[in-house]
Amino acid sequence: MKAKMLTQIKREFWECRSSFIKTPLVTTGILVVLLVLGVAPWHYKIAGFISQSSVSYTGNSNLGFEVLEEAAGHQSITTDPGYLVHGLTAVFSIFAVILLVVLLFYFADTLYSDRRDQSVLFWKSMPVSESETVLSKLIAGVIGAPAVYVGTALLTGALFTLSFLIYAGSVWKIPVPELGSVVPIFLKCALGLVFGWIVLALWYLPLFSWLLFSSAFVRKTPFMLALGLPLALIVAEKWVLHSHHLFRVLRDQIGSGLYNLGVLVQDPLTLPERIAAALSSPQFLLGLLVSAVLLCACVWLRKNRWEI
């Protein structure tokens, strides 16, 4: 059973090799090249600019530029770990955004692609139940692909940290944070990335399930259903009831996922708090219920409407 599920997940990686493996590796490559070209210090200046302006940007439009100039003059690059956190957050955010885009396309296509290329009968000739098929695709998307992205994000983050230390020490000749203080910061950010993804995935489970359902339901172009139906319902609600409830629900659901990711990447120790907040949210719990119904519908469709 376990071996079968692992093989099923492996199958997803064979099929989605480009988006699950090549894309994060290429992203790592590009970011490393940018680092080598000296973009890292620039990121640092921006990070310093953001961190200070976010607390002091109170109407004086020149203040941000002053902070930037100060950063450019190397005066603000200190042993303050906040700079490292901002840098790592920026790197991790790039991977998180790419992963989200990849997963949107993956889930919207995965139960449709085998019907499109007519390989569905081959897969159905194997002793694999439809529940196992749907579950393996969900696991591949929610755990498998993110594991690769987290791995490559951490690798990139480590290279980023290392390059900063070398650059700051050798080029700018300024005191750099000691390894003893950098490693805990890095580990904290790494943990934040993992925890952030877990909570985001839970908030996004209804979205992923809806995309899976769309891919199992349609004859062609799953995105037409995946995007079209919610948009049509939002417009219909506005015209008929003059309200925006559905739009708000969707916005809150998507916003909550991203908010939790942002909070946890910077402070992973708030995980219990974030999970408690989610579990006390009726919208979150309703989302899990909707996900379960949609996933069951996917299994039913695979079993009974494979020929469409």
Next chain:
Amino acid sequence: MQPVIKARGLSKSYGSKRVLDSIDLDLMPGRILGLIGPNGAGKTTLLKAILGLAPAQGELAVLGLNPHTQRTRMLQEISFIADTAILPRWLKVKQALEYLEGVHPRFDRAKAEVFLQRTEVKAHMLVRQLSKGMLTQLHLALVMAIDSKLLVLDEPTLGLDILYRKQFYNTLLDDYFDKDKTILITTHQVEEIENLLTDVVFIRQGKLCLNTSMEELQDRFIELQLTDDQLAKVAGHTPIHSRPILGGKALIFEGGDRELLRSLGPIKTPSLADIFVAKMHGEKL
């Protein structure tokens, strides 16, 4: 002995169109059954029902299991190749082997590899790089390495040249088939499987119009060849089909008196293809 496939009153309709109409069928272990019928006769629908891919009304048991509700368990002992069951183009040959090894408890990877070594199919190749013939060899290697009790082949050699078609059936008989295995084949190329079959079923407009063993078939159908001036001799004997031959006609009789017909002219056992045509178009005489 329990039949591998047992169907009673199997029916299915799409809207008002009845595609399977009260099918009764028994397929015993160790037999090779040819399911033959024109396009739209219901062959694929019957196969889908047997493979648990589409539900049908009536009683149906495959290896004693309900194909629709116990499909996953049933597929551990059944394998099938359908012309429409295309291997995905992104899959590598070695991945196909690894996949089956991972999900199929009765798949023997070493056996599949030995078979593939005799072909041009290499482990690193992608499915999209394979010719139609190589693709069929790969698919055949995969299913032959499964120790299944029932193998279902739906137009397995469609689009292949004669060399690949011959090789396909030879391999099936030499390397796969034994008394514990049962094969169900549908094909339009009747003449190529004629010598392979132990049983044959003709399906027409959702109904079985012939369901017999090949031995019985030879006793049941007689072809009488007469010149045009001899045709008057058969007045009173109604053939199910006639076709023109050089200088006369070949008349096919079902269940006729063999000695009587022999007294009228030269007789022989008609080919399966001729019997098929006779059964499909007989009523038009």
